[in-house]
Amino acid sequence: xxxxxxxxxxxxxxxxxxxxxxxxxxxxxxxxxxxxxxxxxxxxxxxxxxxxxxxxxxxxxxxxxxxxxxxxxxxxxxxxxxxxxxxxxxxxxxxxxxxxxxxxxxxxxxxxxxxxxxxxxxxxxxxxxxxxxxxxxxxxxxxxxxxxxxxxxxxxxxxxxxxxxxxxxxxxxxxxxxxxxxxxxxxxxxxxxxxxxxxxxxxxxxxxxxxxxxxxxxxxxxxxxxxxxxxxxxxxxxxxxxxxxxxxxxxxxxxxxxxxxxxxxxxxxxxxxxxxxxxxxxxx
Ligand code: NAP
Numbered sequence: 001x002x003x004x005x006x007x008x009x010x011x012x013x014x015x016x017x018x019x020x021x022x023x024x025x026x027x028x029x030x031x032x033x034x035x036x037x038x039x040x041x042x043x044x045x046x047x048x049x050x051x052x053x054x055x056x057x058x059x060x061x062x063x064x065x066x067x068x069x070x071x072x073x074x075x076x077x078x079x080x081x082x083x084x085x086x087x088x089x090x091x092x093x094x095x096x097x098x099x100x101x102x103x104x105x106x107x108x109x110x111x112x113x114x115x116x117x118x119x120x121x122x123x124x125x126x127x128x129x130x131x132x133x134x135x136x137x138x139x140x141x142x143x144x145x146x147x148x149x150x151x152x153x154x155x156x157x158x159x160x161x162x163x164x165x166x167x168x169x170x171x172x173x174x175x176x177x178x179x180x181x182x183x184x185x186x187x188x189x190x191x192x193x194x195x196x197x198x199x200x201x202x203x204x205x206x207x208x209x210x211x212x213x214x215x216x217x218x219x220x221x222x223x224x225x226x227x228x229x230x231x232x233x234x235x236x237x238x239x240x241x242x243x244x245x246x247x248x249x250x251x252x253x254x255x256x257x258x259x260x261x262x263x264x265x266x267x268x269x270x271x272x273x274x275x276x277x278x279x280x281x282x283x284x
Contacts, residue, residue, distance in 0.1 A: 001223065001224070001247065001248060001249070001250065003227075003246040003247070003248075003249040003250060003251060003252050004153070004250065004251045004252075005251075005252065005253075005254060006149050006153055006228075006251055006252065006253045006254075007254075007257065007258075008145070008149060008253060008254075008257055008258040008259055008260065008261045008262045009257045009261045011148065011149060011152050011261075011262065011265075012145075012261035012262050012264070012265035013261075013265075014283070014284065015148075015262075015266070015268075015269055015283040015284075016057070016060065016061050016265050016268065018269075018283055018284075019061040019063070019265075019269060019272050020060075020061045020062055022272055022276075023061060023062040023063060023272070024062065026275075027062070032091075032275065033062070033063065033064050033275075034063050034064065034094070034271050034272050034274070034275035035063065035064035035065065035066065035091055035092050035094070035275075036054070036058055036063060036064070036065050036066070036092075036093065036094045036095075036096060036120065036267070036268070036271045037065070037066045037067075037068060037086045037089075037092045037094065037095050037096070038051050038054055038055065038065065038066070038067050038068070038096045038098060039070065039079070039082060039083070039086075039095070039096070039097045039098065040067065040068070040069050040070070040098045041070045041071075041072070041074050041079060041097075041098070041102055041105065042070075042071070042072035042074075042101070043072065044100070047098045047099075047100070050098060054096065054264055054267065055067060057264045057265075057268060058268065061268055063268060063272070066092065068082055070082065072102055074102075074105070075104075075105075076105050076106045076109055076110060079101070079105060079110050080109065080110055080113045083095060083097070083110065083113045083114055086118070087113075087114070087115040087118060092118065093118060093120070093271050093275040094118055094119075094120030094121075094267075094270065094271035094274050095115070095118045095119070095120070095121075096120065096121045096267065097111060097121070097123070099123075099170065108125075111123045111124055111125075112124050112125050112126070116137075116138075117274065118274060119137075119138045120267060120270040120271045120273075121138070121140065121270075122137070122138045122139045122140035122141060122144070122174065122270070123169075123170060127139070127140075128140075128169070128173070128174060128177075131178065131181075132177050134181050136279040136280070137279065138270050138273075138274070138279070139174065139178065139266075139270070140170050140171070140174040141262075141263045141264075141266040141267045141270070142170070142171055142175075142230055142259060142262070142263045142266075143171060143174045143175035143178050144178065144266050144270075145259060145262025145263050145266045146175060146178075146207065146228050146230065146259055146262070147178050147179070147182070148262060148266070148282075148284075149228070149258075149259070149262060150205075150226070151282075151284070152284065153251060155205075155226055155251060157179060157183065157184050157205070158182060158183040158184065159183060159184070159185065160184050160185065160204040160205050161184075161185050161187070161202055161203045161204050161205070162184040162185065162186050162187065162203060162204065162206075162207070163186075163187045163199055163200055163202075163203040163205070163206050163207070164176050164179070164187070164188050164189065164207040164209055165189045165190075165196070165206070165207065165208055165209060165210050165215070165216060165239065166189075166190065166207075166208070166209030166210040166211070166230075166239075167188050167189075167190045168209070171209045171230060172190075172207075172209045172210075173188070175207055175209060175230075176188045179205070184205065187199055187203070196220075197217070197219070197220040200216060200220040200222075201220055201221070201222055202222065203222060203225060204222065204224070205226045206221070206226070206228065206240065207228045207229075207230060208227075208228070208229045208230060208231045208239030208240040209230045209231065209239065210231065210239050211231055211232075211233065212231070212233070212239055213231070213233040213234075213235070213237040213238075213239070214237060214238070214239070214240065214241040214242075215231075215240075216239055216240040216241065216245070217241050217244075217245070218241050218244035218245040218247065218248065220245075221245045221249060222248070223248050224248075224249070224250045225248065225249050225250065226249065226250060226252070227240050227242060227245055227246065227249045227251070227252040227253065228252075228253050228259065229242060229252070229253050229254075229255050229258060229259060230259045232256075232260060236255060236256050237255060238253075238255035238258075240252075242254065242255065269283050
């Protein structure tokens with residue numbers, strides 16, 4: 001079976017070019033340009049890399065960005081005070097708190113202090129509640145990026161057996177809600193799940209979201225399944241054995257160049273929507 005490659009890089013470029021066009025119109029009309037504030041606590045090297053990528057992406061589409069670097073020793077209260085300042089700042093449309101924060105910080109409390117109107121990374125309990133209720137909200141960027149890939153490739157979701165391997169608040173759980181809202185039959189798996197291979201074998205759509213290199217094996221894949229790999233492990237390896245598993249799939253995302261590029265594009269898209277004060281638009 002020939003598996004179609006889902007080209008997240010190209011799809012993300014399409015979204016970024018749409019953002020760039022919208023921003024140039026705002027500029028011509030002498031309107032306020034969208035602005036994203038990113039908070040980085042400490043100096044975790046992967047986080048520094050991700051933050052730099054986000055700042056570069058803002059520049060690329062003509063969006064403003066502001067980086068707030070806080071020392072490793074920052075307390076939860078100090079972090080929340082910084083977030084509050086950004087909540088009040090009319091020049092800021094979106095707030096991104098880079099995850100993970102140092103261990104001593106109450107990350108949930110910090111996320112939940114982000115104003116829902118500026119929660120362009122979709123991390124607050126409020127946004128998750130709205131998503132779970134099927135209401136409009138800003139969405140967690142990686143799951144929303146995965147959904148957009150399915151839409152762009154016109155892959156049917158309604159009624160499909162879907163498995164998400166991983167249940168983190170930023171990835172697995174919201175992914176499940178997004179697919180449920182699209183009328184999929186959703187199974188969420190985690191580290192205590194029994195019979196994972198059989199569950200995957202019964203699934204038309206498989207989302208790898210656990211952070212374990214090539215954990216989902218080729219023998220588990222149902223013939224014709226759609227493989228979506230959110231995992232990003234050292235050595236550019238995903239959570240699904242795509243190399244061998246794609247012999248059985250109908251569609252698959254590569255790593256890198258699949259899900260990864262979508263995350264930043266969606267973040268910028270939602271920052272643009274925040275400036276435009278709408279949740280009604282989709283990039284395509
Ligand atoms: P996380 O918070 O560590 O969550 C991992 C999840 O996987 C947990 O729910 C855990 O179950 C589950 N899990 C762990 N071992 C398992 C096993 N043996 N069998 C079944 N489930 C297992 O990770 P995350 O932040 O969601 O990230 C997951 C992966 O996605 C990572 O590779 C990360 O780099 C990647 N990611 C990529 C992007 C992107 O932009 N492309 C964005 C976010 C994350 P328990 O709940 O039972 O512990």
